Amino acid sequence: MKMRYRDLAARVFDDEIRFPAFLPSVYGRNVPNTEGILVNVYRIWTDRNYRTASSKDIHSFLSFNGFVLPESGWKQIDKYGDEDVTNEDLVHLQERMGFPVVAPLPAGRVEDAIINAGLAREMTEKSLFLEIPASWTEKEVLAFVEATKEWAWGYGTHSDDPEFLEMLLRVVPRSKKIAVLGIHHPAIIPVLAAMGADVFSSGAHARYASRGLYITDASIRPLSEMEELPCSCNACENRDPDDLERNRELLERHNLNAFLLEVKRTRNAIAEGRLYEYARRRAMTHPDIYRKFLFVVRSDWVLENLPFPKQNSIYLFENEFRPEIELGKRLARERGANIDHLAFTYPFGQTYPPMIESRPEPEDVVRAVFRYQYGIDVDVSSLRWELRKGIPRKIFMGETYIGLIRFEDGFFVPSIEGARWLKELLPPPQGRIVVDEDGVQQVRNKRTPLTDHVLDVDPGLRPNMEVIIVDENDGVIATGKSVLTAREVAEIPRVPAVKVRHRAV
Ligand SMILES: [Zn+2]
Numbered sequence: 001m002k003m004r005y006r007d008l009a010a011r012v013f014d015d016e017i018r019f020p021a022f023l024p025s026v027y028g029r030n031v032p033n034t035e036g037i038l039v040n041v042y043r044i045w046t047d048r049n050y051r052t053a054s055s056k057d058i059h060s061f062l063s064f065n066g067f068v069l070p071e072s073g074w075k076q077i078d079k080y081g082d083e084d085v086t087n088e089d090l091v092h093l094q095e096r097m098g099f100p101v102v103a104p105l106p107a108g109r110v111e112d113a114i115i116n117a118g119l120a121r122e123m124t125e126k127s128l129f130l131e132i133p134a135s136w137t138e139k140e141v142l143a144f145v146e147a148t149k150e151w152a153w154g155y156g157t158h159s160d161d162p163e164f165l166e167m168l169l170r171v172v173p174r175s176k177k178i179a180v181l182g183i184h185h186p187a188i189i190p191v192l193a194a195m196g197a198d199v200f201s202s203g204a205h206a207r208y209a210s211r212g213l214y215i216t217d218a219s220i221r222p223l224s225e226m227e228e229l230p231c232s233c234n235a236c237e238n239r240d241p242d243d244l245e246r247n248r249e250l251l252e253r254h255n256l257n258a259f260l261l262e263v264k265r266t267r268n269a270i271a272e273g274r275l276y277e278y279a280r281r282r283a284m285t286h287p288d289i290y291r292k293f294l295f296v297v298r299s300d301w302v303l304e305n306l307p308f309p310k311q312n313s314i315y316l317f318e319n320e321f322r323p324e325i326e327l328g329k330r331l332a333r334e335r336g337a338n339i340d341h342l343a344f345t346y347p348f349g350q351t352y353p354p355m356i357e358s359r360p361e362p363e364d365v366v367r368a369v370f371r372y373q374y375g376i377d378v379d380v381s382s383l384r385w386e387l388r389k390g391i392p393r394k395i396f397m398g399e400t401y402i403g404l405i406r407f408e409d410g411f412f413v414p415s416i417e418g419a420r421w422l423k424e425l426l427p428p429p430q431g432r433i434v435v436d437e438d439g440v441q442q443v444r445n446k447r448t449p450l451t452d453h454v455l456d457v458d459p460g461l462r463p464n465m466e467v468i469i470v471d472e473n474d475g476v477i478a479t480g481k482s483v484l485t486a487r488e489v490a491e492i493p494r495v496p497a498v499k500v501r502h503r504a505v
Helices: 041-045 050-054 058-062 074-080 087-096 110-123 138-151 162-171 188-195 204-210 241-246 248-272 275-283 287-297 300-305 323-335 362-374 416-425 437-444 486-491
Strands: 002-007 010-014 021-024 036-040 067-071 128-131 152-157 177-181 199-202 213-215 220-222 383-388 391-397 400-405 412-414 432-435 454-457 466-470 476-482 498-503
Touching: 002 248, 010 188, 010 248, 021 036, 021 248, 036 041, 036 058, 041 050, 041 074, 041 087, 058 067, 067 128, 067 199, 087 110, 110 128, 110 138, 128 138, 138 152, 138 162, 152 162, 162 177, 162 188, 162 287, 162 300, 188 199, 188 248, 188 275, 188 287, 188 300, 199 248, 204 213, 204 248, 213 248, 241 248, 248 275, 275 287, 300 323, 323 362, 362 383, 362 391, 362 400, 362 412, 400 416, 412 416, 412 466, 416 466, 416 476, 416 498, 432 437, 432 476, 437 476, 437 498, 454 486, 466 498
Parallel strands: 021 199, 036 067, 128 152, 152 177, 177 199, 432 466
Antiparallel strands: 002 010, 213 220, 383 391, 391 400, 400 412, 432 454, 466 476, 476 498
């Protein structure tokens, strides 16, 4: 799980493939050339050529080299009332065909679902992909995840309700993937990615194509009503609706492209730090999606996971709820910082048009920044500073340089001397990442300490926070910028916990 970018509660990371990912639900011929697919195991079970199929490796059976995530086919089994197929049959089939991840049969009752997962675990060493019925209560989800998390690759749901998703995200360890299956329109992807969903899957591209329906940016339209194709993908370029009407494979390919393009644009928006704007624009597609968007950006989960500060300016078009501004206000209020004095500090100093018109005195800026970032009162009379465009920049205590107020976001970034001074003012583990002897050695070797080396962290740790890296005796060994939340540090093994900025060892 290599973290690359994050915005709101979304994370772009590399693992088997790049996430967030779209995995089309496909089977048989016409497996598209995507990074990954979702395969319904029950369909292999009921295949006329089952005997040939089951003797092959799943990749050679489908002539597909990418990542294959299995889905048990629970819905179909339920629908057709197939009593003959058992959990063991399906797990055995996946194991024999070399699925990289194995999906046991879900169940309506938690107790049965736990038994199925346990049996699967006895039959395979592979990690499990576990489906969670949207009807389960939080208590039931908690019991299931508690019993299965050690074996899980991730958890899937057919619910696109962001409230249910938030509950899942709170319960599931941060090292596991969360998949939303069966989505109906691409526009929901950036909205649910903003909440933290990692995988999206759907077979809708083919279902729509079989009914002559074409996915546009805003809706799903019958080809027969269209005069031109508003798309330049490889299926649409230089063609008109009649061409796609005649060749449904092209239509299917366009519909699939619409989902794939959406996930790429979502990842790009995360990398640009513009996921809020992008998700909002896409949510305007439909009032239901917009309602979900509003729930997501106002959720506590997004506030808790929000990278802060960010280097982006915030464009304000109207009176909107911006999680960055909400978090800034909340921190200022809790820590007793005067917002008028934070006129150069993120997010108040980065909005356009500006939120704060006044130009505070340098002394007030320094005092407010320490209150805002650390909740501490510093004796500003013991400090001096250099000004740049009237804003305090390099900060000194006597002759000692203790850090700078970063021009881009108005946050204090301590030097090693500054970290030693600051740490005495902060009760442990506030502002700190505490690493063991191996972690110290990593820093000494100019490497990044991994989460496995972390003994303790500031419980308020979030991505982009300036932190002091200390050893077990609270000695400063480095300063850095965090890339994870406190929960992620505890729950994701073997990933860099912090980007080291200055070393003391
Ligand atoms: Zn197209």
